Amino acid sequence: MIRELTREENTIIRREFNKWGIFNFIKDKVFVLNEYEDNVKCIFIIPSALKKLIFYPYSFYGGLQVGNIQKKKFIPSITFFDLVAKLSNSFLYVIVDCQGEKLILYGRDIFGNSILYASQKIVENSILLILNRSKELLGIGRARFHTTKIKTNGIVTIDTLLDIGTYLRSENHQK
């Protein structure tokens, strides 16, 4: 059954929206939570009008699934980062070439030689968006190196954490 968030849950999520520069997206919307059989607590953001339909026993999903809550921590989904890529201007990112793009779609990590551009403030363990040459979101990664070394040839410099192929793999996994 879908429910409203507790005050604490709300705070945790709003903080994350703020951190990634998409706080304005929350306006006129509310967060709701559904705890599925596998104990995953999915967080959805819905337009306020949808409240009329969402709080029913058979309700399974609504609006956009922006992430999960695990042990008081918000784990954003690829949908969340899609919003970041489109609406925010305060995030770290790299731009990869066609070869890098293909590898990411299969969930593979990024080699330094695939990176065409990297934000200046990347440090080891920075979470960053991986974009293609048209600045479209391909995935989310964790940097292994500082910006100055991130283009190093022949070694993985970014670990892919999430990618847009997640949709397809999750879907196939469910069949």
Added chain:
Amino acid sequence: MSCISLPKSEKSQELATKYNFKEWMIARYLTIVPDTEKFLDYINNKVPNQYIRINTLKIDIDTITQKLLEKDFKLEKTPLTEVFLIKEAKFPLGATMEYLSGYYYIQDLSSCLAVESLDIEEHDMVLDMAASPGGKTSFMAQKMNNRGMILALEAERKRLRKMMFNLARCGVMNTVIWNLKGEKIMNYDFKFDKVLLDAPCSCDGIIHKDPLRKNTYSKETIQFCSTRQSKLIESALKVVKPGGLLVYSTCSLAPEENEFIINSIIKKFDITLESIDYGIDSLIKFGNKVMDKSIKLTKRFYPHIHNTAGFFIAKIRVNNL
């Protein structure tokens, strides 16, 4: 509603042998399908057409078509501006960055025409009664610019995840999914401006995409489906606002699942059938059964004529209940 058997003939025997179909099916197709032999040739030999529907919630049509052209896709326009026929593709349609980003949805033109017939407006409250895997739902959301409200029902729990991922990929925001049988919606106090009932059916309209259906197709399936469809459409009619629209569709060619269903509600409810700009007129006679003449306003689509799945669409205006 029981399945009508038609007399077999030399022709039905000949075609059943030639195309490896059950003879009772051919006997029916000879009455239902224009240019039957061409139809059988088509579904036995032709690689099914693939269509994509551009998801304008995520990208505009010119940008995505340009991207696909750069990847050596050959696209052909269709009567719907958002929908393109794939003439040639160098990559599997479901494995491109553009697909994964939700820029397009692989969806038959006939399914899109069912949504088109709903005349959806931005702030409508819409019900999709048998929604998984979510292709029509996401097209509706697109037509509504993610505004208004869609309630999407899906009875089978195992189909919900797939639908969830499809809606997420397409950036659909204005939809709530309920894990509920369509028949039960009338127990809730909701009235909708538009209702889409793409009813569960025997699916012989997609035999060319899934030839195994040739073997599993049976008279019992038709009977089972038409009984369920009667219940579903009556439930649907009870939740449409007066003046609202119900679109009923199936990918079945069986009149028992199409014209017969519409004929039965014409007598029972205060409704008017409205014309649809696509397809060809439906049957007003099948076997010994003669139907209301207005049934002609409902439309049929055939693979060998329309390059789509075999499909049926009825557009029903609800006057008063």
